[in-house]
Amino acid sequence: MEIRPILTSLRKHRIPAALIVLEIALACAVLCNAVFMIGQRVADIHWPNAIDEQGISVVTVNGADPKLAVSDIPRNLVALRGIAGATAVAAATSMPLDHNGALSDFTATPNGKTTVNTSIYFLGSGGEQALGLHLLEGRFFNAEEYADSGSKDFNSTGHVVLITQSDAQRLWPGQSALGKTLYTNDTGWTVIGVVADVLAQDPRFSGPGGRYSSVFFPLHPDGVMGDYVLRSAPQDRARVVREAAQLLGKLESGAVVDGTTYADMRTDYFADTSSMVWMLVLVCVVMLAVTAFGIVGLTSFWVGQRRQQIGIRRAVGASRGHIMQYFQTENFLLSAAGVVLGTALADGINLYLMRYYEITRMPWYYLPVSAVALWAIGQLAVLGPALRAAAVPPVVATRSA
Amino acid sequence: MFGYYLDLALRSLKRNRVLTALMVLAIAVGIGASMTTLTVVHLLSGDPMPGKSSVLFFPQVDPENPVTLSLHRNPWPAMDYRSAVDIWSSHRADRQAILTSSSVKVRLPDSGQPPLMLSMLSTSTDFFPMFDVPFQYGSGWSADDDASRARVAVISADLNQKLFGGANSVGRILRVRDADMRIVGVLKPWRPTPLFYDPWSQNFSKSEDVFAPFSSSLEINKGNFQAYTCWHVPPSMGNLQDADCVWVWVWAELDSPAKVRDYARFVDDYANTQKSLGRFAVGSEHARLHDLMTWLTDRGQVPDDVRLQAWLASAFLVICLFNAVGLLLAKFLRRSGEIGVRRALGASRGAIFAQCLVEAGLIGLLGGFFGWLLTLVGLWLVRRQPVDYAHLAHLDTAMFFVTFAMAIGASLIAGLIPALRASRVVPGWQLKAL
Numbered sequence: 001m002e003i004r005p006i007l008t009s010l011r012k013h014r015i016p017a018a019l020i021v022l023e024i025a026l027a028c029a030v031l032c033n034a035v036f037m038i039g040q041r042v043a044d045i046h047w048p049n050a051i052d053e054q055g056i057s058v059v060t061v062n063g064a065d066p067k068l069a070v071s072d073i074p075r076n077l078v079a080l081r082g083i084a085g086a087t088a089v090a091a092a093t094s095m096p097l098d099h100n101g102a103l104s105d106f107t108a109t110p111n112g113k114t115t116v117n118t119s120i121y122f123l124g125s126g127g128e129q130a131l132g133l134h135l136l137e138g139r140f141f142n143a144e145e146y147a148d149s150g151s152k153d154f155n156s157t158g159h160v161v162l163i164t165q166s167d168a169q170r171l172w173p174g175q176s177a178l179g180k181t182l183y184t185n186d187t188g189w190t191v192i193g194v195v196a197d198v199l200a201q202d203p204r205f206s207g208p209g210g211r212y213s214s215v216f217f218p219l220h221p222d223g224v225m226g227d228y229v230l231r232s233a234p235q236d237r238a239r240v241v242r243e244a245a246q247l248l249g250k251l252e253s254g255a256v257v258d259g260t261t262y263a264d265m266r267t268d269y270f271a272d273t274s275s276m277v278w279m280l281v282l283v284c285v286v287m288l289a290v291t292a293f294g295i296v297g298l299t300s301f302w303v304g305q306r307r308q309q310i311g312i313r314r315a316v317g318a319s320r321g322h323i324m325q326y327f328q329t330e331n332f333l334l335s336a337a338g339v340v341l342g343t344a345l346a347d348g349i350n351l352y353l354m355r356y357y358e359i360t361r362m363p364w365y366y367l368p369v370s371a372v373a374l375w376a377i378g379q380l381a382v383l384g385p386a387l388r389a390a391a392v393p394p395v396v397a398t399r400s401a
Numbered sequence: 402m403f404g405y406y407l408d409l410a411l412r413s414l415k416r417n418r419v420l421t422a423l424m425v426l427a428i429a430v431g432i433g434a435s436m437t438t439l440t441v442v443h444l445l446s447g448d449p450m451p452g453k454s455s456v457l458f459f460p461q462v463d464p465e466n467p468v469t470l471s472l473h474r475n476p477w478p479a480m481d482y483r484s485a486v487d488i489w490s491s492h493r494a495d496r497q498a499i500l501t502s503s504s505v506k507v508r509l510p511d512s513g514q515p516p517l518m519l520s521m522l523s524t525s526t527d528f529f530p531m532f533d534v535p536f537q538y539g540s541g542w543s544a545d546d547d548a549s550r551a552r553v554a555v556i557s558a559d560l561n562q563k564l565f566g567g568a569n570s571v572g573r574i575l576r577v578r579d580a581d582m583r584i585v586g587v588l589k590p591w592r593p594t595p596l597f598y599d600p601w602s603q604n605f606s607k608s609e610d611v612f613a614p615f616s617s618s619l620e621i622n623k624g625n626f627q628a629y630t631c632w633h634v635p636p637s638m639g640n641l642q643d644a645d646c647v648w649v650w651v652w653a654e655l656d657s658p659a660k661v662r663d664y665a666r667f668v669d670d671y672a673n674t675q676k677s678l679g680r681f682a683v684g685s686e687h688a689r690l691h692d693l694m695t696w697l698t699d700r701g702q703v704p705d706d707v708r709l710q711a712w713l714a715s716a717f718l719v720i721c722l723f724n725a726v727g728l729l730l731a732k733f734l735r736r737s738g739e740i741g742v743r744r745a746l747g748a749s750r751g752a753i754f755a756q757c758l759v760e761a762g763l764i765g766l767l768g769g770f771f772g773w774l775l776t777l778v779g780l781w782l783v784r785r786q787p788v789d790y791a792h793l794a795h796l797d798t799a800m801f802f803v804t805f806a807m808a809i810g811a812s813l814i815a816g817l818i819p820a821l822r823a824s825r826v827v828p829g830w831q832l833k834a835l
Binding site for chain 1: 420423426427430431434472504505506515516517518578634635705706708709710713714716717719720721723724726727728730731734735782786787788818822
């Protein structure tokens with residue numbers, strides 16, 4: 001296919017050609033960045049969380065009398081264990097993704113400094129099983145540790161702690177964390193186990209460093225525990241949480257009782273993120289459609305303008321295929337120019353957004369992928385007008401315009 | 402002449418309906434998307450206290466001690482108890498309120514209703530007149546009530562509806578945690594947006610349901626107040642009053658520039674004095690006195706996601722405009738013969754240019770109309786999103802006119818190049834071709 005005649009012809013139509021190029025460039029730039037943002041947000045929504053998310057339900061009791069906690073919590077737990085289908089039940093202070101951050105600094109040395117916010121979880125007896133923590137190294141808490149661990153000012157008065165894999169690697173890189181001492185200021189706890197990564201209470205607030213920075217302390221029944229965690233088979237959870245909320249509502253009539261499945265809690269936490277994803281998807285789709293329509297409109301206009309030329313070419317021996325190829329190649333060249341300009345623009349936008357928003361560097365492969373996407377859309381859009389051009393009969397050449 | 406051009410434009414639009422529809426659609430979609438996001442940005446960056454925001458000030462000092470200044474460049478958006486009380490009780494401003502919020506269990510004594518967990522604002526008497534808080538029944542409490550730790554409360558219209566079915570509940574008793582408080586006032590529905598006076602709130606959340614004197618509510622809800630941050634572990638969690646934590650803040654009303662200067666000096670002096678006493682690590686370098694709108698801007702009240710959406714929608718509008726330019730060009734140049742005839746019969750270049758622009762403007766008007774409908778749909782979609790500003794998303798009169806102004810303006814700009822090209826058509830060539 002000769003490219004020179006196409007270029008010569010385009011030079012005669014500078015403005016429409018420039019318009020198509022600019023439109024494709026801008027669409028390409030926006031598409032790259034929008035798809036990148038969609039990808040990041042979808043990754044956020046799917047942050048792994050090593051607890052039994054599908055089986056857990058949580059009933060929160062707010063405003064119960066803390067002085068009665070020592071007797072009331074065991075009573076409530078006994079009652080909850082009676083619910084059919086509940087395989088494990090425990091009390092806890094907070095849950096991953098419950099927005100209710102209890103954060104502190106933990107270091108490998110006494111009075112060390114860190115910028116990582118670590119989420120603190122206190123678990124009542126059996127909490128590891130109720131949450132479904134995955135033990136990677138060491139062991140869970142034993143009954144004795146549960147019995148003599150209290151909480152004072154959100155620090156554990158016990159001596160042992162469970163940490164996540166991420167924290168173990170951050171604090172003691174290349175070593176086993178088992179038996180090491182974890183410090184806040186000058187208070188230390190012995191690491192007895194390492195569990196797979198559990199999300200923070202508010203990972204967006206904690207930032208990338210604190211996302212999987214969580215510590216677990218044992219706690220005997222205490223007024224600070226407001227969450228009852230129930231584990232069941234996923235198909236039972238709706239019924240289990242309903243029954244548990246009713247039961248606790250009766251037992252703790254002076255308190256505010258609220259039950260939810262963990263799956264709903266997670267959906268709630270990411271609700272605004274997923275709505276942003278849908279809105280970005282919508283914008284991308286409509287934008288590509290508008291770009292395609294623009295290409296269809298302008299190419300149709302060109303075809304209309306050049307009916308006579310096409311007729312002459314057909315009369316002197318060009319096949320339908322040649323005519324189609326002409327318009328397709330023309331579009332290909334315009335798209336190429338647009339895409340080159342667009343990828344540069346996309347990179348610039350990404351750099352600009354990085355300065356003002358919490359956005360990371362866009363990986364390079366977004367650029368070729370969206371370039372190919374726009375090429376494909378251009379070729380699709382030009383197909384209709386090109387077919388119409390190919391259908392121009394040679395006899396048109398003999399008529400005046 | 403305008404009427405004639407309009408007639409010509411209408412005829413031309415009718416002649417090629419598909420092309421017209423494509424152009425109107427391009428402009429409508431661009432306008433719909435950008436107006437939806439711009440309306441949200443406009444609403445979110447609005448002034449919560451129009452007419453009054455310029456006299457409301459948020460003083461800040463920095464009690465963190467010791468402090469690593471490289472990590473801590475600005476004061477916290479709240480103060481420790483002692484600094485806040487010192488600044489508030491000096492009464493240097495025309496009005497001043499001390500504030501903190503906490504969540505608390507509330508119920509009606511002797512009623513079968515289950516208790517509610519609500520947020521309570523602990524504040525002082527000036528809060529109500531200072532922020533023009535509207536009352537349905539009763540009024541706020543007095544300075545004496547503040548001093549005598551009176552067990553009185555003001556409740557929101559929402560809570561009054563929930564507990565008393567909207568009846569006048571002044572004089573009724575509310576059990577707040579374990580204390581009985583007498584209701585002295587019921588608010589009319591009041592929802593300043595953003596919720597500017599609470600530096601920790603989600604920007605667009607509801608205002609609190611229970612308002613109680615700072616002095617008495619600190620006793621009643623002791624142990625349930627949460628610190629924004631602490632730089633030393635509190636000696637005991639329940640007692641934040643003596644702790645190295647920030648959790649209380651102050652608003653001041655200052656109605657003249659001279660008073661603002663004096664008050665700023667007072668805040669600076671306070672910080673410097675505390676530094677010289679050894680209580681603060683930084684003095685007036687971290688003392689601030691922002692007016693309401695500056696404070697809101699500092700705090701970044703428009704969420705990042707919303708601003709990103711606005712950028713995206715603007716880029717989208719530009720794409721739609723390129724599109725419209727291309728289509729208009731095609732449309733005008735297709736009529737070269739007709740234009741040639743008009744030019745030959747004596748129409749000036751200006752006349753052709755004007756005629757083309759009228760046609761572009763007409764397309765803009767149509768695009769604006771459909772864009773307005775799309776904006777309404779867009780805002781309806783925003784209202785259904787799980788975001789705290791969803792309830793705000795309504796088109797106000799100003800933005801309604803902006804929609805049309807933008808649509809017509811955009812299409813006129815888009816029509817500029819095509820109209821110029823059309824007016825340069827050489828009549829002789831076109832007449833020969835006819």
